[in-house]
Amino acid sequence: MNFKLKVWRQKGPNVAGQFVDYEARDIPADASFLEMLDIVNEGLIKRNEDQIAFDSDCREGICGMCSLVINGIAHGPGKAKTSCQLYMRRFKDGDTIWVEPFRAITFPVVRDLCTNRSALDRMIEAGGYITARTGSAPEANSIPIGKVVADLAMEAAACIGCGACVAACPNSSAMLFVSAKVSHLGLLPQGQPERTSRVVSMVRKMDELGFGNCTNHYECEAVCPSEISASFISRLNRDYARAATRQAAVLV
Amino acid sequence: MATTLDAKIPTGPLEEKWQKHKNESKLVSPANKRKLDVIVVGSGLAGGSAAATLGELGYNVRCFCYQDSPRRAHSIAAQGGINAAKNYQNDGDSVYRLFYDTIKGGDFRSREGNVYRLAEVSVNIIDQCVAQGVPFAREYGGLLANRSFGGAQVSRTFYARGQTGQQLLLGAYQALSRQIAAGSVKMYPRTEMLELVVVEGQAKGIITRDLLTGKIQAHAGDTVVLASGGYGNAFYLSTNAKGCNVTAAYRAYKRGAFFANPCYTQIHPTCIPVAGSYQSKLTLMSESLRNDGRVWVPKQKGDKRPPDQIPEAERDYYLERKYPSYGNLAPRDIASRAAKEACDTGRGVGPGGLGVYLDFADAIKRFGEKTIRERYGNLFDMYHNITGENAYKAPMRIYPAVHYTMGGLWVDYNLMSNLPGLHVLGEANFSDHGANRLGASALMQGLADGYFVIPYTLGNYLATQMGKKVSVDRPEFKAAEQETRARIERFLSIRGKRTVADFHRELGLLLWEKCGMARDAAGLKEALQRIPELRQEFWEDVNVLGGGEEFNQALEYAGRVADFLEFAELMCLDALERDESCGGHFRVEYQTEDGEALRNDDDFCHVAAWQYAGPDSRPIRNVEPLIFENVKLAQRSYK
Ligand SMILES: Cc1cc2nc3c(=O)[nH]c(=O)nc-3n(C[C@H](O)[C@H](O)[C@H](O)COP(=O)(O)OP(=O)(O)OC[C@H]3O[C@@H](n4cnc5c(N)ncnc54)[C@H](O)[C@@H]3O)c2cc1C
Numbered sequence A: 001m002n003f004k005l006k007v008w009r010q011k012g013p014n015v016a017g018q019f020v021d022y023e024a025r026d027i028p029a030d031a032s033f034l035e036m037l038d039i040v041n042e043g044l045i046k047r048n049e050d051q052i053a054f055d056s057d058c059r060e061g062i063c064g065m066c067s068l069v070i071n072g073i074a075h076g077p078g079k080a081k082t083s084c085q086l087y088m089r090r091f092k093d094g095d096t097i098w099v100e101p102f103r104a105i106t107f108p109v110v111r112d113l114c115t116n117r118s119a120l121d122r123m124i125e126a127g128g129y130i131t132a133r134t135g136s137a138p139e140a141n142s143i144p145i146g147k148v149v150a151d152l153a154m155e156a157a158a159c160i161g162c163g164a165c166v167a168a169c170p171n172s173s174a175m176l177f178v179s180a181k182v183s184h185l186g187l188l189p190q191g192q193p194e195r196t197s198r199v200v201s202m203v204r205k206m207d208e209l210g211f212g213n214c215t216n217h218y219e220c221e222a223v224c225p226s227e228i229s230a231s232f233i234s235r236l237n238r239d240y241a242r243a244a245t246r247q248a249a250v251l252v
Numbered sequence B: 001m002a003t004t005l006d007a008k009i010p011t012g013p014l015e016e017k018w019q020k021h022k023n024e025s026k027l028v029s030p031a032n033k034r035k036l037d038v039i040v041v042g043s044g045l046a047g048g049s050a051a052a053t054l055g056e057l058g059y060n061v062r063c064f065c066y067q068d069s070p071r072r073a074h075s076i077a078a079q080g081g082i083n084a085a086k087n088y089q090n091d092g093d094s095v096y097r098l099f100y101d102t103i104k105g106g107d108f109r110s111r112e113g114n115v116y117r118l119a120e121v122s123v124n125i126i127d128q129c130v131a132q133g134v135p136f137a138r139e140y141g142g143l144l145a146n147r148s149f150g151g152a153q154v155s156r157t158f159y160a161r162g163q164t165g166q167q168l169l170l171g172a173y174q175a176l177s178r179q180i181a182a183g184s185v186k187m188y189p190r191t192e193m194l195e196l197v198v199v200e201g202q203a204k205g206i207i208t209r210d211l212l213t214g215k216i217q218a219h220a221g222d223t224v225v226l227a228s229g230g231y232g233n234a235f236y237l238s239t240n241a242k243g244c245n246v247t248a249a250y251r252a253y254k255r256g257a258f259f260a261n262p263c264y265t266q267i268h269p270t271c272i273p274v275a276g277s278y279q280s281k282l283t284l285m286s287e288s289l290r291n292d293g294r295v296w297v298p299k300q301k302g303d304k305r306p307p308d309q310i311p312e313a314e315r316d317y318y319l320e321r322k323y324p325s326y327g328n329l330a331p332r333d334i335a336s337r338a339a340k341e342a343c344d345t346g347r348g349v350g351p352g353g354l355g356v357y358l359d360f361a362d363a364i365k366r367f368g369e370k371t372i373r374e375r376y377g378n379l380f381d382m383y384h385n386i387t388g389e390n391a392y393k394a395p396m397r398i399y400p401a402v403h404y405t406m407g408g409l410w411v412d413y414n415l416m417s418n419l420p421g422l423h424v425l426g427e428a429n430f431s432d433h434g435a436n437r438l439g440a441s442a443l444m445q446g447l448a449d450g451y452f453v454i455p456y457t458l459g460n461y462l463a464t465q466m467g468k469k470v471s472v473d474r475p476e477f478k479a480a481e482q483e484t485r486a487r488i489e490r491f492l493s494i495r496g497k498r499t500v501a502d503f504h505r506e507l508g509l510l511l512w513e514k515c516g517m518a519r520d521a522a523g524l525k526e527a528l529q530r531i532p533e534l535r536q537e538f539w540e541d542v543n544v545l546g547g548g549e550e551f552n553q554a555l556e557y558a559g560r561v562a563d564f565l566e567f568a569e570l571m572c573l574d575a576l577e578r579d580e581s582c583g584g585h586f587r588v589e590y591q592t593e594d595g596e597a598l599r600n601d602d603d604f605c606h607v608a609a610w611q612y613a614g615p616d617s618r619p620i621r622n623v624e625p626l627i628f629e630n631v632k633l634a635q636r637s638y639k
């Protein structure tokens, strides 16, 4: 298959970028999108041109490293997949394809299609954990957890932390990401002691880092490769409201 | 001169060794911990859990990874599960049984003391992870669920859907994040270790490159903990993440750390077959699928009929036929070789005849599609996405692929290398899996090393290092920095005609053919001839563009492939010198009448630990004899 690519090239964080045209020729239909870019890059190197920088590692949709906006959609067309899981058979021969980095103020471009998403780590550091000193844990089966609750916690925990939700949101909100962690830990009995402080600290950190508010566009849910449900955002809002009243009560 | 290594296994009965060792290990006072700097390379299960725990204990930790976040370490991709001897199923499991299964699975080429300790702490790992909020699968009554994995007849594998590695790593990552926020761990993402620094015979620091800016930096510490993962990507195509590399371990080897059993590589039986030369990696279909899937090929050579038109009587369920008591759950090395044999005899299926069927029709009939979807839905989706085929309707096609490396840097019972001050954890060391790793045991080992072993054993070294801090102004650091810079400049100045990937593909294919599932002396000698030539071609004709002081993915890749090009020789040399078959190391010359691996316990019941001897000299093969006090060496039987 052959494609025309329009790829965002940008030398570094502080210089202007632009779209550059490339031809992708003789691409096998079974190649993945990233393998297509590999082929284009090998061609560029042979012509002594700098390869297109893009992030990837596992290439099986779990590490969250790949992060492309393809034809205007974070992770490209199709439901519940990352950029690395997109296969060229999905496109038509001769298609023109636009490739850009994830766009958000909180994700500055570092080069071409790579961004700095460390703001996501900062929010986990603010409270996205359960304090459990190594070696101090009780016997694992001492607290049974109903399957329904455990399964729901797993659904939230499945977030791969890629940041597509932020890139897709018109407000660059990280509410889906934060709500997934707050729900995962808040649903489990082990997460109860820090439930209040966790939600408050994480939301505060999110605001401080410059992520926007959620105004119910649901674009996040639509692009999420792990199919994290936007209903977790409602759960977050409830937890946050509850936490605010509790904290007020403690302060009085 | 070759030396005989002492693993420093504590004396006494097997069940008491670890407790005794903990009682006798040296402690570091809280006030002194604050003064000690620990460098941890890697943020996977091993490095992440170690950095979090050591930070929590009060050490000053610096942790490095090449990804943009510690949460993305390759451990994240583990699917199937983690073993632990909890015996929740009441099916006869015990610490001893997990120990024995692991020793036997490793074809009697691992250390009794280490493996017993691993089985012992396995139960603490599950407790720890549940306390952190890891959402393991549960039964309706709320208790933890288990599944079976290869090489075991009990059900001891804990799992979180098909994303066990992800959930365990997120647990460790979150614990690490808590320490980062507390200031006890400083995290360096997108930073690659390119050199180990040795001062007066002790590992005292590393040289790193900031992948965003290209800045070369020296870091001095009181000890270095390497948890940099495995070297499966030497084969180019593997199930590993693209960035997995041998660089950190190989640089340590060149500075004096011994590399143990580099020829022990694991070829996983259930991966999606290779489809073309454009392919950048292979995808694993979790071994857990073998719980319900049945492996078969047509009985007849060259049978091109679609699977549903091949009647039952004309199918060869070869694992069930050859290994009736373990059936489809035979260990990985055995299942992989059996698949290769089926294809070598012309009965392989799919393009190129390099594939076998993994069939769920019976399981779907028995449990219904819904149950199968619940158990393996994400794997079936992944298969569909990659191949465009629906495995609920037609059997999956699978073929073995490089997956894991049992070999690694040599360590003693304290997880310390022969090079004092260097500790090695997780897949990067060699200690627990012998010649073949059982499924769901790597996650167990990584977390055992990081949460429950190194926090106790590190004190034995550090207690001797008070007041011996070194600074990065020492000439050893300056020299290592200089070498690192010179190497980068050399890459950038070649400006040849071939791409890095091109060399990597050629090396990978060579290793797969000569040092893969089956090896023989003639093939290994050919590889040993070809690798140095290929390396020379690389250094004359590779084309690495861009500069050193910028974000340059081509340069990162060139460094990793250059190390693979040296390391590959060590793999082949080790495979050639080990004149026996054991586990994943199958030398065609040494097999039983029915084609099973034939060990030579008289001459090879030992670990081979290779010592670097300079650029133009043959490395020295040191040995550590394996002493079995509790287990009787036997030919493995899964019949
Ligand atoms: C697809 C797949 C599925 C698997 N499934 C299972 C399973 O179900 N059960 C099981 O038990 N095992 C499984 N395994 C094996 C298991 O996942 C790994 O062996 C284990 O996770 C390795 O952990 P680690 O911490 O040693 O290394 P890794 O997780 O590989 O981490 C290595 C770390 O080192 C860093 N690093 C590497 N090189 C450098 C460098 N030069 N400089 C700086 N940092 C560096 C990386 O950034 C990373 O943080 C699977 C493996 C694969 C490939």
Ligand code: FES
Binding pocket: A055, A056, A057, A058, A059, A060, A061, A062, A063, A064, A065, A066, A082, A083, A084, A085
């Ligand atoms: S590369 Fe890991 S999710 Fe895409």
